[in-house]
Structures are given as structure tokens and as C-alpha cells.
Amino acid sequence: MDSTPIDRRTIVRQLRNVIDPELGVNIVDLGLVYNILIVDGKVILEYTVTTPGCPMRRYLQQEIEKTLASIDEIEDYEAKIVWEPEWSVDMIKDDVEFFAHPPPQQRA
């Protein structure tokens, strides 16, 4: 299926810079990133948010799209929100430190 040399690890590394401002944790460690598909050179990122009423949904969508756009190897991308499976706290990476750092713009 994959036809490009895009490294998923590069994408994951970059996505670790997308911080949920409400929890102060990146979306990868929060377990919000469900899948990274690469189909005919197009990166399709499937992610979720902690609840369908999450106020951060819009902000996170923008940040994810910005991040994908910033990766040189990616020519085409889509960030797709999915609701299955339902997110739960068990998906958070073990020993994650909440609010270890504030959102990135505030660190600068």
C-alpha cells in the first residue's frame, strides 16, 4: 500500500509538539492519535478527542494540519477525526506527566 519513503516515526515525533492546552500533554502520549495511513503518497491521520463535546477539537485540528504541512516529505495530507473506538483514560501513555509543560507558544 505504501508508496512513499515517509517515515511514520518522523510524523509521530512532530505530532508530539501538538499539545492539548487543557491537559498540557501532547496528543500522541494522550493516546489521541489512532492511525497514520500512507496511501499513494497521501498521509491520512486518524485521531480522536477526549469527548465529542471537547472544546479543543477545532484548535487541535488546526495544529495537526499545521504540523503535517510543516513536514517536508509530506505532499498531501488529511487529518480525520474518528469516534471509534471511544477514547478512554486507559489510552494515555503510562506515567505521563500532566501539565509538565504549558502549550508550546508559551514556552518560547
Place this chain on the structure above:
Amino acid sequence: MNKVPTSVLVGLLILAAAGLLTGLYSGLVRLGLLSSGNPPISPIAHGPLMINGFLGTLIGLERAAALEKKWAYVAPVFLAASTILLLTGFPIPSHGALILGSAGLTLVMAYLYYLQPKIYHLIMALGAFSLLVGNVLFVASSPIYSIVGWWAAFPMLTIFGERLELNRIMRPPKRAQHIFTLLIIGWIAALTITHIDRTIGWSIASLLLMGIAGWLIKYDIARKTIKSIEWTKYSAICLLTGYGWLILAGIFGLWYGFPTAGPIYDGLLHMLFVGFVFSMIFAHASVIIPSLSGKLVPWHTYFYLPLMLLHGFLFVRIAGDMIGLSKVRIIGSYGNVAAILLFLGGIIYQLTKEILSQKSETITTEKQP
């Protein structure tokens, strides 16, 4: 695509801010500002503007943006329209818009519960339903003192639900979550009892309110995040001080009951609406703004100033109420208005600075060969 442009969100956010500013103004008119003149906004508009024009529009907008469904905007659009209609002298259509807006918000919250039938969504839906109950009674010309509990329940239940939802990451014991739910359901039942026996109903409500606040102090993430920095620490301080006001309101309500007018009535309501609700608004601003505008608000220690003024002047106001000196109460009220304006001004300043600096960065990058 179902996406609503950010400009629409910002436009509705400005209308919510208009509800806030006109609501504050009518509050000052109520306290005697321009008493000899003819104020452009009626003093009796204070409650409807603050609850529906500001809080209803803001919370409705936040939910609609989260859901990304165009129909969900029915709530903030109608609630904002009710503000405009009220201010332009059309009270009857304004009442119609109030009912449609709050019914719309109840529908949105019920839809969220349908999508994810969790207790925190149910609590938030009950909050929106409380707004609808309050507005139906208001439009039916019930006296404000008999409905203000329902109006207060709207932001309070919304916040309680949100805190419970966020606190999942603390993994509170199931039993604790059940206790919290029972306290809240009991509190709503007590509000209903106030229509039969105001004293008994409010005494039960006050006890349960203290229980809810105690639960939040024990289980909310704020006790942990207070050791953090910047907005996170600030939010924790706002949350904990807000919970403190709930406990004070509970003690106050047990001691004095819930009169239908006068200084004790004024004190109790402002403990809830200023002490608790505005603390929560200050606490959540760093999350609400990016959710609507897509821009983070850069932190500045300045934000402690309005927070200290908010709490300090609320104490002055309550002291004025307790000792029966209306001048002291008025000083406290002006101080509270100043605190809210200083907070809002700080947010606008920081956001504008951030947007301008991002624009200048973009221009510099584009100019580089």
C-alpha cells in the same frame, strides 16, 4: 464539510462580549449609576443580559464549535439575537429568542449525551435544561427571585459537568463519582423544593452545595496543577478560590436563608455569580479562547491583578451587604466590574500582540530570498 468559518465564531464571541458589557452596565445602573438620568439600558436587564446574553451565548458557542454541526449554532445565534432585540427595544421578540436559544442549547447538550451517554454530559444537559426552565418562568413573568436559582444552575452545572469530565484523568474512584452525581441531583431537587418551601429548599441546597465544593476541592486536578506554572497554575488558583466561594455561599445560605430581595439576597447571588462563576471564567479563558479563535493567549503575570481585584472587591461588596452600607456595596461592585474589564482587556491585548507578532514573522519569512 460542516466547518463554520472562524470569523463567524469570532463574530458571535463579540456578541457574547456585548452581552457581558451591557450586562455589567445595567448592573451599575441598578446600583444608582445615572440615577437622575435616563439610562439607555434598563436596570432590570442585568440578569437576562449576564445569564443569556453573555453566558448562554458563550457556552452555546463553545459547544457548537466543539460539535462542528451547523444546526448546533441555533443556540448562540438565538441567544445573541435576544440580546440585540432586548437592547433595541423589542422585548417580546427577545423573549421568543431566549426560549428558542435555551431550547436549542438543551437540544445540543442532549445530543452530546446521546453521542456519549456519560454522567458528565447528563449534568451539562441538566444545566442547559435549567436555563430553559428559568427562561420559560421569566417569560411567563415569574418574579426573578423565584427563578434565579435556575439561572444560577446553568453555569454551575455546566462547570460541574466539565470538571467531572476533565477529572477522568485523575481516575477518581467510581464511588466518589457516584457521590458527586447524587450531590448534584440532590441539589437540583432542592432547587425544585424552593418553589414549595423556599427556606427548607435552600437549606438543603446550601448543604449540598458545600458537599459539591468539598468534593471538587478533594478530587479536582486543581490541587495538583497549582504546583505548575503560568496559565495552568493560574487556572488552579481560580478554580480553588471559586470552590471556596461555593462553600462560603453554602454557609451564608444556611445561616441567612434565601430572601427574595435586599442585601442578603444580593450577597448570596454575587457569591455564586461573581465569586464562583467568574472565577471559573477566568480559569477557563486560556482554553475557551483557543477553542474559538485557534489562537493561544500568551501568559502574563498581569492576569493576577484582575483576579485579586475580583475576589478582594467581592469581599468588600459582601461586607457592604452584611453591615447594610450601600456605599460600601457600590464600591465593591465597581471594583468587580473593573476586575472583569481588566481581565477582558488583558486577554484582548495579549491576543492582539500575538496575532501581530505572527503576522510580522510571516512577512519577514516571505521577504527572505
